[in-house]
Amino acid sequence: MLAFKMKKPMQQMGMERQLLSKVDVERWGPAGREIIQKIDGMRERMREASQSYSEKGAAECREVMGRYQALVFQGGVVCQGIDLKPLQLGFRWADAFEPAIFACEFDWTFERACVIFNLAASISFLATHEDRTSPDGLKTACALYQQSAGALHMLQDIVKAAPWRTGGAGSSVSADLAADTISSLESLMLAQAQKCFFEKAEGDGMTTKVLAMLTAECAALYDDVGLRIDEAKSRSRPISSMTTEWLAVVQWNRLLFDGLQHYYLAKLHEEANEYGKALARLAYATDQCARAVNACAGSSPVLQELFKRHFAICKEAHTKAKKDNDLVHYDKVPDVRTLPKPDRKCMVKATTPSELGAVEPPTPLPPKAAAPPAAPEPPTVPADPPAAPAVPVGEALATQAEQLDLSASEPPPPSMEDAETAGVVELVSMGFSEAAAKDALRKSGGSVQAAADMLLSAGGAV
Secondary structure (H helix, E strand, O other), rough: OOOOOOOEEEOOOOOOHHHHHOOOOOHHHHOOOHHHHEEEEHHHHHHHHOOOOOOOOHHHHHHHHHHHHHHHHHHHHHHOOOOOOOOOOOOEEOOOOOOOOOOEEEHHHHHHHHHHHHHHHHHHHHHHOOOOOOHHHHHHHHHHHHHHHHHHHHHHHHHHOOOOOOOOOOOOOOOOHHHHHHHHHEEEEEHHHHHHHHHHHHOOOOOOHHHHHHHHHHHHHHHHHHHHHHHHHHHOOOOHHOHHHHHHHHHHHHHHHHHHHHHHHHHOOOOOOHHHHHHHHHHHHHHHHHHHHHHHHOHHHHHHHHHHHHHHHHHHHHHHHHHHHHHOOOOOOHHHHOOOOOOOOOOOOOOOOOHHOOOOOOOOOOOOOOOOOOOOOOOOOOOOOOOOOOOOOHHHHHHHHHHHHHHHHOOOOOOOHHHHHHHHHHHHHHOHHHHHHHHHHHHOOOOOOHHHHHHOOOOOOO
């Protein structure tokens, strides 16, 4: 199983000194200044953790990268609109695969992208050091490889939207953040997670059909990664700068799982009495596993033993199948390339690590309320108000008469007879007889509602 290298930040920055006076305090308050102070302190821890990791320290690397990338995200929000270039606050990082090459960008998203790359690398390193001979270790390794793939998948989205990304052949300002490099690493992490599923199924004695589908998916994933590496070599892309042994491990697994998928498909042919097809697949499986064994001859004894075991199984099955077909079945052995492609079963997907799923933007302060308008000054009252002008008696009487006329224009209240008639009409419209309505109105003192309730409770004579 493979992990990959981290990028390295190239300098100390001192962001607190440069940025504290630039933060919009009215918008962010003390919390905005506190974010900048935390970034300044945490960045130095991140810079130290990025130099190297070991089996003992990989968990701390993951913790530091996870915390710092969240702070960088918040810092980018708080410092939105602040031009970092005049402040000489450029984020300078060395390439993960070619340390002599570095890139510098005055953009918070570049800093965060580099840190997420290192987060994915730390998780991949943790996965390779799980004990896959135990069920718990195998399960944890599988989960970690999927999380590393999830971090790389999110990184791909960030890079695609970044203002510092250049065009042309999917490249970016930093070669190790190019789309082809990130996608190759993501595919590799998923291939290794799928391999964990196969190892679990093989150890649990799952059915031949299940093992055939799992190995077919492993073969497809490793083949995809192998093709990407071949292309990277032809174009001198960053991932081709990995060590020869690192690149070779992909090729070894590519050969092994190409053989194993045909081994399990041959077992299915035998169950269906298709002995010629089974023999064709077993011959191919034995050949591919032999190539894998020869290719990994200089690797660790543990890995060699694993590959040799699978080769021995394929070879024994092929020897037996050939003998049975030569003496008993006499089936025609077709060209393996004419046989149908295997069904595949993908059991893995890129899963977002918890560190990337819990990042919340900082909350700005509510806008200040506008000051209430000043109360109007009371009108100035003269000390001795002027006397009202005298109105002739005739005019006063005329004014009173007009006021009386206005009052008289308002309609008078309805008479008792009219009110009763209206109530009867309303009750009749509700379905009660006129006699019953009149009687109920009389008993209820003229209240239509009370009369209606009385009629309803009594059954409402119609």
